[in-house]
Amino acid sequence: MFLEENYVKQEKMTRFIRTEDADRKWYLIDAKDQVLGRLATEVARVIRGKHKAIFTPNMDTGDFVIVINADKVKVTGKRESLKTYVRHSGYPGGQKITSFQDMLRKNPEMVIQKAVKGMLPKNRLGRKLFRKLKVYAGENHPHAAQKPETLSL
Numbered sequence: 001m002f003l004e005e006n007y008v009k010q011e012k013m014t015r016f017i018r019t020e021d022a023d024r025k026w027y028l029i030d031a032k033d034q035v036l037g038r039l040a041t042e043v044a045r046v047i048r049g050k051h052k053a054i055f056t057p058n059m060d061t062g063d064f065v066i067v068i069n070a071d072k073v074k075v076t077g078k079r080e081s082l083k084t085y086v087r088h089s090g091y092p093g094g095q096k097i098t099s100f101q102d103m104l105r106k107n108p109e110m111v112i113q114k115a116v117k118g119m120l121p122k123n124r125l126g127r128k129l130f131r132k133l134k135v136y137a138g139e140n141h142p143h144a145a146q147k148p149e150t151l152s153l
Contacts, residue, residue: 026148040115071108
């Protein structure tokens with residue numbers, strides 16, 4: 001027989017984390033000889049905060065990521081010659097198409113930024129998360145004061 005006074009009801013409460021409670025860290029990732037898509041998924045995962053136990057889908061619980069050597073990123077297969085980036089000015093005939101090789105030569109930071117941005121949510125949270133990504137073409141970066149931890153992929 002089940003007695004009600006012996007029954008201790010345990011309520012399952014969803015734990016909501018505040019943005020201020022999230023412990024922010026800085027990570028440094030070297031993109032040299034990394035495959036673009038695999039690098040971008042790991043960067044998006046860290047920026048979003050999915051690697052933490054306190055991950056909340058509607059909150060910014062992620063960390064900052066610094067990516068260096070963006071000009072040395074690789075792609076697999078024939079993507080180096082076939083991949084294109086399309087943008088439009090909004091005016092008739094304003095479509096611009098840039099190849100991967102041209103983009104890597106002229107603006108290598110944009111290659112990684114576009115790949116990561118496509119993996120973040122398409123809303124104001126995604127725009128806020130995207131600001132936590134810092135990409136640099138060379139070895140040097142101005143974030144030494146934040147003491148970033150090296151993250152190996």
